[in-house]
Amino acid sequence: MKSKLIQNTDLITLLVYFLLVAAGWMSIYSSSYDGSDFSFSSRYGKQLIMIFINLLFIAGIFFLDGHIIPSVSYYIYGLVILLLLLVLIVGDKTGGSRSWFVIGSFKLQPAEFAKLATALAIAKFAGRDNFKLMSNFKDFLILSAIIIFPALLILLQGDAGSALVFSSFIFVVYRRGLPLYFLVIIFIEILVFISVFFVSLNILFIILITGTFFVFRLLGGSRREVLSYFFYLILLISAGLMFVVFMRKNIPFHIVLTVSVIIVSFIEIVKSFRNANFKRFFIPVLLLFYIGSAYSVDYVFYEVLKEHQRTRINVLFGIEKDITGVGYNVNQAKIAIGSGGLSGKGYLKGTQTKFNFVPEQDTDFIFCTVGEEWGFIGTAGVIVLFTILLLRIIKIAERQKSLYSQILGYSLASVLFFHYAVNIAMTIGLAPVIGIPLPFFSYGGSSLFAFSIFLFIFLRLDAERDILFS
Template sequence: MQRRANIWNNIDWTTVFIYLLLVLLGWINIYAAVYNEDHQSIFDFSQRYGKQMIWIFAAFLLILVVFTIDIRYYTFFAYFIYGVMIFILLAVLIFGKEVHGAKSWFEIGNIRIQPSEFAKIATALALARYLSSFNVQINSFKSYLRIGLILFLPAFLILLQNDTGSALVYFAFALVLFREGLSGSVFLLGILIVILFILALVLEKITLIAIAVIVALIVFWILTRKFKQFAMAVLIFVFSSAMFWGIDYFLGLKILKYYIILLAIALSSIIYVYLAFKHKIKHVFILILFLFGSIMFAFSVDYVFHQILEHHQQKRINTLLGLESDPLGIGYNVNQSKIAIGSGGFSGKGFLRGTQTKFDFVPEQSTDFIFCTIGEEWGFMGTFFVTSLFIALLLRLVYIAERQKSSFSRMYGYGVVAVLFFHIIINIGMTIGLMPVIGIPLPFFSYGGSSLWAFTILLFILLRLDANRLETVK
């Protein structure tokens, strides 16, 4: 008895309060989003708001279940849960039902379950378990490989289900790795890759190559600070370009311009390496490696984008990068969503008074675009309140994670922060045109049993661990 009471006293009621507030606001906004004069009662079970109420009560039951399980089981069974989850993800590929082009649902009677939502919990547990094992050195090749595998496996299976959005969520776990000390250079490399990826799509190949060469030369200048060497390097490059251009011109070969530049880079690189060895100049070799790596990466991005990505995925990326404007297609959703949110003004049109967010103007209104309803009916006051609530929740969770004695609990805590953070950034971001349209739900808000349950379990496992933070697990 003593012990039980202890747990209830140690529950972080601030988080629970924010959680309840978010779920309640979500429910009200789903009601507003699908409001329909024929079914005015919010308890009408034939409508989404009625169903959402059932999901909410079921979620409360799940909280009780999570709390009755002893915390040691979460550590002990982390890998087992992960394994079962992978198995289920495989099963859904075979036996699942396709909804809106994604084969990621199990259908049991009237209820549809989306296992990919729950896979995040399993992954967060498994990652925390692995990182908290006492002999793991995060910055070793072996760890990189294992961490990569833990994250890649579910992401890949979800990708196969044709649910790109949910697969991208696994990038979020980078936050956990960052907190646990993954080397900064890995992150720098990641950022470099993202920049290159965007540049490869936005710029012509030849411009990209030119920029890469110039950046390499500038970095060389910064590193060496010797004008003579720098000038030599530039001259060598200019001369080799001129030479290949001359050969092309006088022999009338009509080689494409970027082949000439590539040949020039290759030739000057050989000269640089030779000179670098001879005069013992540092950094040259690694710079050249980077230069070639970047160029090759840019070319393969180009290839992947045009040959492997599907048309609608290309379109989304293009629309986001402003390469394509299409107010009736992909851009239509975003444009409609922006109009809906923008038309809310400072104080909104009032509850159930939204005109833009009804049914068909904004698609996926009660699920992925629920934020529009808040924006339109409650105005900036509403969006400010909800956004602040989410920030508060995230900061509170960071605080909770940091106060854990067990490193497993802390890492799991950061896993929760990462997943929620990613969902919130992407979901709100896409409704206001800051992020590409990636179909993932807004935590606790969006209509749907699977996502509500999964986020609830995810959050309350952390609160359960936190309630016992004083008893160390390890």
């Protein structure tokens, strides 16, 4: 029975997993290696012990009864919520957040396990056959609560990064019925919000208007409809520009654009009501929503915020260089990765990471060591490995007969994706610095255990997919 289990375990996932763990340990070894003999009291020594303990956990999971996992989901969730509450009271305060239990020399971060527990609870709740996300508002509310409650508790600990991870469950919700346009609307809103800091309103609005053109077409607007909409829009914009030029009015271009959009949208809305064509109604409203949010972000940024707050945001987005202050980490991280070149400086030969230029180099910035020592080949390799793992997990999730397993698989992929994507994005300057570890790489037991247990529970369920029904 057990041997069949091992036979049925997905080999590709296993292989990728062990490759990542091995590469992770090598990176930790390189960044904490100081030329002295091997020692278990060093960082890399401790991490090696963690990896061995982790193997015990994995073995333990295989000895579990597969049926037990779904049935204890809520208990585990409850237990973790209790731990999250407890850590708020007795937790050890390090680096501004109260998120660790300290038992002797062992430190435990319940937030790492909260993701797994939440995923179990989501799988249990959303895996019910009668679960209806969009039509049963109660289901929607309870699911939202399951996700948001632990996130709030973690936020209270002062660990915003880990709290943000819970937003990744949006993929799971999407998989269980949330329409795509929700994702798209949220995604575009995030883009608009960020773009305000990088491009002028003029350019942003032109992009938005052209974007609408394509979305309009995509959502089934006929060519005639789309062209007439844009014909009027361009006509209005030209008229506005001529007005500005000939009347020598000092009116910014984006105002002309906005006024034109408002007029055309108004006509479109009236038209759509008359025809009862709500698709046509939806697009202008959304366009106005984005333009409005761009204006409000712009207004808040330049009129409401104080100078030093603006600076902080600018540095966060990398617009202002402050390489000794707020931007130091990212700049040093980019230097370390950039100096690796195509094929890297060679294992253990990294100077930036080895000589401590990169802060938190064996935890949140471990990717720098890969970048410096293995170069582009190494970094691209790691990204490819993660992507293979993610796609493989989704593939496995889709082949599950049990909804519970499938949802759990999507949760695993979502959380893993969020961690890996945000960690690498912040390291290479594509996202603000949110202190979350790179799964399987970063130094620390909690993260390694949590992700491994998560992964192997899923693999365990997968191995039994033919016999396991919820």
